[in-house]
Amino acid sequence: MGVGIEVVALNAWYGSNHTLLDINLKIPANEATALIGPSGCGKSTFVRCLNRMHETNPVGKVTGTVRIGPLDIYKDASPVEIRRRVGMVFQRPNPFPTMSIYDNVASGLKLNGFRNRRVLDEVVERSLKNAALWEEVKDDLKKKSGASLSGGQQQRLCIARALAVDPEVLLMDEPASALDPVSTAKIEDLIFELKKQYTIVIVTHNMQQAARVAERTGFFLSGKLVEFDVTHKIFTNPGDKRTEDYITGRFG
Amino acid sequence: MATTPAVYRNSRSNSVTRMVTDHLFTGLAILSTVLVVAPLVAIFCYLLYKGASSLNLAFFTQIPQPVGEPGGGMANAIFGSGLLLAVGSLLGVPVGIASGIFLAEFGRGSALANAVRFTADVLNGVPSIVMGISVYALIVLPQKHFSAFSGGVALGIMMIPTITRTTEEMLATVPNAVREAALGLGVPAWRSVLSITLRTASPGIITGCMLAFARVAGETAPLLFTAFGNNFWSHNLNEPIAALPLQIYIYAISPYDDWHRLAWAGSLVLIVLIVISVALVRFVASRGTLKANN
Numbered sequence: 001m002g003v004g005i006e007v008v009a010l011n012a013w014y015g016s017n018h019t020l021l022d023i024n025l026k027i028p029a030n031e032a033t034a035l036i037g038p039s040g041c042g043k044s045t046f047v048r049c050l051n052r053m054h055e056t057n058p059v060g061k062v063t064g065t066v067r068i069g070p071l072d073i074y075k076d077a078s079p080v081e082i083r084r085r086v087g088m089v090f091q092r093p094n095p096f097p098t099m100s101i102y103d104n105v106a107s108g109l110k111l112n113g114f115r116n117r118r119v120l121d122e123v124v125e126r127s128l129k130n131a132a133l134w135e136e137v138k139d140d141l142k143k144k145s146g147a148s149l150s151g152g153q154q155q156r157l158c159i160a161r162a163l164a165v166d167p168e169v170l171l172m173d174e175p176a177s178a179l180d181p182v183s184t185a186k187i188e189d190l191i192f193e194l195k196k197q198y199t200i201v202i203v204t205h206n207m208q209q210a211a212r213v214a215e216r217t218g219f220f221l222s223g224k225l226v227e228f229d230v231t232h233k234i235f236t237n238p239g240d241k242r243t244e245d246y247i248t249g250r251f252g
Numbered sequence: 253m254a255t256t257p258a259v260y261r262n263s264r265s266n267s268v269t270r271m272v273t274d275h276l277f278t279g280l281a282i283l284s285t286v287l288v289v290a291p292l293v294a295i296f297c298y299l300l301y302k303g304a305s306s307l308n309l310a311f312f313t314q315i316p317q318p319v320g321e322p323g324g325g326m327a328n329a330i331f332g333s334g335l336l337l338a339v340g341s342l343l344g345v346p347v348g349i350a351s352g353i354f355l356a357e358f359g360r361g362s363a364l365a366n367a368v369r370f371t372a373d374v375l376n377g378v379p380s381i382v383m384g385i386s387v388y389a390l391i392v393l394p395q396k397h398f399s400a401f402s403g404g405v406a407l408g409i410m411m412i413p414t415i416t417r418t419t420e421e422m423l424a425t426v427p428n429a430v431r432e433a434a435l436g437l438g439v440p441a442w443r444s445v446l447s448i449t450l451r452t453a454s455p456g457i458i459t460g461c462m463l464a465f466a467r468v469a470g471e472t473a474p475l476l477f478t479a480f481g482n483n484f485w486s487h488n489l490n491e492p493i494a495a496l497p498l499q500i501y502i503y504a505i506s507p508y509d510d511w512h513r514l515a516w517a518g519s520l521v522l523i524v525l526i527v528i529s530v531a532l533v534r535f536v537a538s539r540g541t542l543k544a545n546n
Contacts, residue, residue, distance in 0.1 A: 096434075097430070
């Protein structure tokens with residue numbers, strides 16, 4: 001089951017560049033939450049702070065509190081532990097090129113020392129089914145490399161890989177921006193299914209996508225969270241002039 | 253009637269020019285390829301011509317005969333070369349790969365990494381005879397005797413810079429997205445480097461190792477004051493040992509015709525053994541790896 005996320009006074013820097021300014025919000029469990037905003041507004045940095053990926057950048061720095069379920073992720077646990085609970089899907093599909101489809105999905109478990117064949121088989125099948133890829137790849141799980149799939153399939157493979165470690169939260173950083181409309185529709189259908197089991201945070205440039213998949217939407221601008229509310233309200237009756245300007249296409 | 257756009261009006265003469273240019277450059281590319289491959293083929297053919305006639309079973313099973321006695325072989329030198337290269341690889345491959353990993357993954361931009369990279373480049377330029385003298389001073393003199401061990405160390409040190417730099421370069425070609433994917437799954441950094449990044453870059457790294465291996469396999473100078481050479485069988489790392497390049501050198505500068513023939517045969521065997529070992533490693537390494545395009 002998913003868990004809620006609570007962010008208090010989050011600030012982030014790249015070197016001397018202050019990219020996130022005092023972010024506060026509560027993301028409810030088992031919902032999809034969309035983050036929109038123009039390029040460079042900090043939304044990607046924000047999701048990378050939710051699984052401590054931001055600090056893998058040598059000049060990245062974070063202050064503030066992020067609670068995922070009962071866990072204060074910057075105090076109570078190591079980055080490695082956090083990233084097992086908070087899965088991430090990146091903008092460009094990034095399967096491990098030398099691994100088979102099976103090994104790609106099993107990688108999160110295998111690389112952490114998990115070796116039980118029978119359980120791995122089950123996890124791989126379940127994850128691929130949850131990512132709506134099973135039917136397309138079940139016959140060459142171990143024969144084909146992950147990199148030999150189409151872009152849309154690769155992205156679903158990456159989702160399956162993230163699901164295989166059984167996270168509580170799934171972060172998606174523009175998961176469909178490199179995909180064609182058919183693959184995008186598949187990913188969106190998938191989000192509907194996945195939010196029954198996971199809490200989903202999705203960064204997107206596509207406002208229709210946010211409106212379609214997300215219960216709540218946050219609007220970022222210049223490193224600040226301008227507005228955060230139920231999606232319907234953001235798109236029909238925004239509380240802030242800047243949000244209205246953005247969603248009506250007056251800038252950005 | 254539609255008028256032809258100006259760009260296409262001279263299409264006939266254009267296409268002729270294009271065809272000529274196309275053929276010209278294709279021809280140049282083929283010529284360059286031939287120029288690159290020709291010396292290798294020429295050397296190999298000449299070695300076959302000069303050396304093949306002296307090759308027989310005895311060459312691979314017997315040790316050298318005293319001057320004037322017919323026959324004899326280089327069995328001890330072939331074994332010696334194998335032992336020296338094994339010791340060299342045991343030292344050079346792990347140290348080279350580990351320092352390459354440090355340069356590419358952990359030390360990026362640090363002062364220590366820059367120093368290591370600079371040292372590796374300088375080491376790569378050190379003449380092999382100097383490497384021999386250095387190891388002579390460091391190992392042979394304190395031990396007061398020549399040894400297979402010191403020869404292996406000299407070869408190993410010579411392998412390090414090539415392996416370090418290719419490992420670094422190959423790791424740098426692994427997209428950052430692959431590293432992030434591993435970290436994002438909650439895989440510890442060291443594990444991600446060993447199981448993901450290194451594995452993704454492994455074809456290039458293996459090429460680097462084989463390049464270094466093939467290069468030192470033919471080295472004579474670093475062995476002159478270390479492995480020294482030996483006319484008899486030796487399996488002992490603490491004793492002087494024969495090596496193919498050394499034996500070829502001794503036979504080639506001798507005044508005897510039958511020794512010259514043996515030197516040619518030795519050269520042929522050396523090249524063939526290098527080719528076989530490189531091919532073998534490639535074959536073993538390619539098994540079980542899935543290519544991205546299949």
